[in-house]
Amino acid sequence: MLWKEMKMYNFGEFLAQTKDNPALLITVVLTLAVILVNGWTDAPNAIATAVSTKAIPPRPAITMAAIFNFLGILVMTAINKNVAQTIYNMVDFGDNAHQALVALCAAMVAIVLWAVAAWAFGIPTSESHALIAGLTGAAIAMHGGLGGVNGSEWLKVIYGLVLSTVLGFVMGYVVVKLIGLIFSKVDRRKTTGIFQNAQIGGAAAMAFMHGAQDGQKFMGVFLLGIALNNGDTNAGMFEIPFWLIVICSLVMGLGTSIGGYKIIKAVGMDMVKLETYQGFAADLAGAGCLLVSSLTGMPVSTTHTKTTAIMGVGAAKSIKRVDWSVVKEMVLTWILTFPGCGLIGFAMAKLFTMFF
Numbered sequence: 001m002l003w004k005e006m007k008m009y010n011f012g013e014f015l016a017q018t019k020d021n022p023a024l025l026i027t028v029v030l031t032l033a034v035i036l037v038n039g040w041t042d043a044p045n046a047i048a049t050a051v052s053t054k055a056i057p058p059r060p061a062i063t064m065a066a067i068f069n070f071l072g073i074l075v076m077t078a079i080n081k082n083v084a085q086t087i088y089n090m091v092d093f094g095d096n097a098h099q100a101l102v103a104l105c106a107a108m109v110a111i112v113l114w115a116v117a118a119w120a121f122g123i124p125t126s127e128s129h130a131l132i133a134g135l136t137g138a139a140i141a142m143h144g145g146l147g148g149v150n151g152s153e154w155l156k157v158i159y160g161l162v163l164s165t166v167l168g169f170v171m172g173y174v175v176v177k178l179i180g181l182i183f184s185k186v187d188r189r190k191t192t193g194i195f196q197n198a199q200i201g202g203a204a205a206m207a208f209m210h211g212a213q214d215g216q217k218f219m220g221v222f223l224l225g226i227a228l229n230n231g232d233t234n235a236g237m238f239e240i241p242f243w244l245i246v247i248c249s250l251v252m253g254l255g256t257s258i259g260g261y262k263i264i265k266a267v268g269m270d271m272v273k274l275e276t277y278q279g280f281a282a283d284l285a286g287a288g289c290l291l292v293s294s295l296t297g298m299p300v301s302t303t304h305t306k307t308t309a310i311m312g313v314g315a316a317k318s319i320k321r322v323d324w325s326v327v328k329e330m331v332l333t334w335i336l337t338f339p340g341c342g343l344i345g346f347a348m349a350k351l352f353t354m355f356f
Contacts (some may be wrong), residue, residue, distance in 0.1 A: 011243040019231065023101050027225040030108035032251050035218045037115040038127040039069070039255025045306040046210045049279035050203035055196045064200075065207040066253025072211025073219075073245050081240060082297030083213060089151040091139035092130070092288040094233065101228040102356045104221070104349035107138040109184035126301035129337045131217055132157055137345025142353070160298035164289060164305040171285035172312025179277055180316075195276040202283025209290035210302045215248050217299055222248070276347065278313045285309040304334065 018025050046068075047061040056064070077084070093100030111134040115127055139148035183191055219240055227233075274282065286302075286309040293300040314322040 010241065014226070014243075017226075021229060023098070023105075024225065024229040025332075027101060027105050027108070027229065028222070030105055030112070031218065031222050031225060032247070034108050034111050034127070034131070034221075035248055035251045036116070036255040036258075037112055038214055038218065039066075039252035042292070043302050046206035047059050047203045048306070048323065049274055049282050049310065050058075050199045051129075053196075053199060053274055053276045053279040055199040055276060055279065056203065058171040060267075061203065064204055065256050066249070068204045068207035069211035069215065069252050069256075070246075070249035072213075073209035073215035073249050074211075074242075075208075076212030076294055077216060077219070077240050077245060080130050080295055080297075081216060083294055083299050084216040084220035084223070084240060086153050086156050086297050086299055087131070087135075087217050088224055090150050090157075090194045091135050092143075092148045092150065092233070093139055093228070094142045094148065097228050097233050099353055100233055100314075101225065102352045103138040103142050104225055104228060106141075106352040107134040107345045108221075109138065110134040110341055110344035113344060114337070126334060128214060128217060128299055128301040128303075128333065129161075130341045131221070133195045133338045133341035134345035135221070137342035138349035140342075141346045141349035155205075156298045160293055160300035163293060163298060164300040165308050167289045168286060168305040168308030169289060169312040171289055172282055172309035173316045174312075175285045176278055176281035176313045176316045179281055183277070192276060199280040199283060201277055202280045202287065205281050206290075206302075206306065209287045209294065211249065211252070213290055213300065213302055214296045215245070215252065216294075219244055219248055231329070233336055274310070274313065278317070282306070282309045282313045285312065289343045301334075320339045 018028055047056070047065045050056050051058050051061050063077055093103045111127065111130045114130045114134070136154075140146060142148055222244060223240070286306040289305045289309065290300065290302060293305075311322055
């Protein structure tokens with residue numbers, strides 16, 4: 001299926017469709033709510049270390065994150081939209097387009113409920129994993145089994161989970177060791193200013209890659225909702241319009257400005273006490289891991305990637321530098337996300353299809 005086969009491909013037609021179709025309006029509102037929550041809970045990870053080391057104050061950092069989120073979505077979508085394609089093709093809600101659209105709405109509700117609960121406790125849960133779990137749970141509910149799950153696309157999720165955990169940690173460890181080796185004979189006081197500026201650049205790179213990864217995931221869901229509204233239940237190829245990139249970026253930036261500091265504290269301040277050069281190493285490692293994942297079409301968690309990179313940086317100095325009680329809370333949340341959000345998505349899909 002090509003984008004030209006859909007009934008809507010410009011902003012004016014989209015607004016007209018939304019006005020005339022309550023089901024599409026609800027889907028759009030819920031999807032935007034999930035994007036808002038993603039900015040609320042995920043985007044602050046990109047700037048957490050730069051704020052915690054005082055390389056940049058929180059407010060300018062949040063503004064920078066919003067700008068580079070937009071640039072990441074724009075540039076990476078122009079180069080490679082594999083992540084959006086993976087999400088778009090990951091599940092099948094069945095041949096009934098109306099019920100499929102209702103199930104998609106149910107999945108979005110499940111994701112919002114899960115994410116807000118995690119934010120309330122200050123734990124940087126992964127909206128990427130919540131999105132995947134919620135969609136999968138709803139698809140299972142519609143088919144009464146795994147028939148609605150595209151196994152080949154889901155494998156990319158598993159690969160991404162391993163990559164973001166292992167590679168994030170390893171790259172954080174290796175990068176900070178290399179920096180220490182390169183600057184071993186340089187007076188630490190002379191490098192402070194260098195690494196403060198470098199860390200701002202590293203935080204910008206993390207924000208850019210967050211947009212490239214998470215922005216594409218939610219645009220894939222947005223386009224899936226439009227396709228289902230047009231009666232098309234067969235997943236296929238598509239083009240991402242510029243107006244959708246702008247909308248996703250603005251909503252994600254708004255979410256970051258609302259809830260950013262609580263997550264910044266959990267990731268950048270509580271888990272590991274970092275020096276400026278260590279914060280730069282974590283940002284560089286996290287951004288590099290996200291770049292590899294985006295180019296290969298693996299929908300990874302930016303939270304997972306950044307957090308494990310920070311852990312790797314802390315462990316390079318000493319295992320004792322990592323507050324493992326904070327890490328334990330985060331890992332537990334990640335483990336619970338798939339079954340937890342998946343079950344909520346399943347229940348909501350069953351409930352919604354009964355009444356709508």
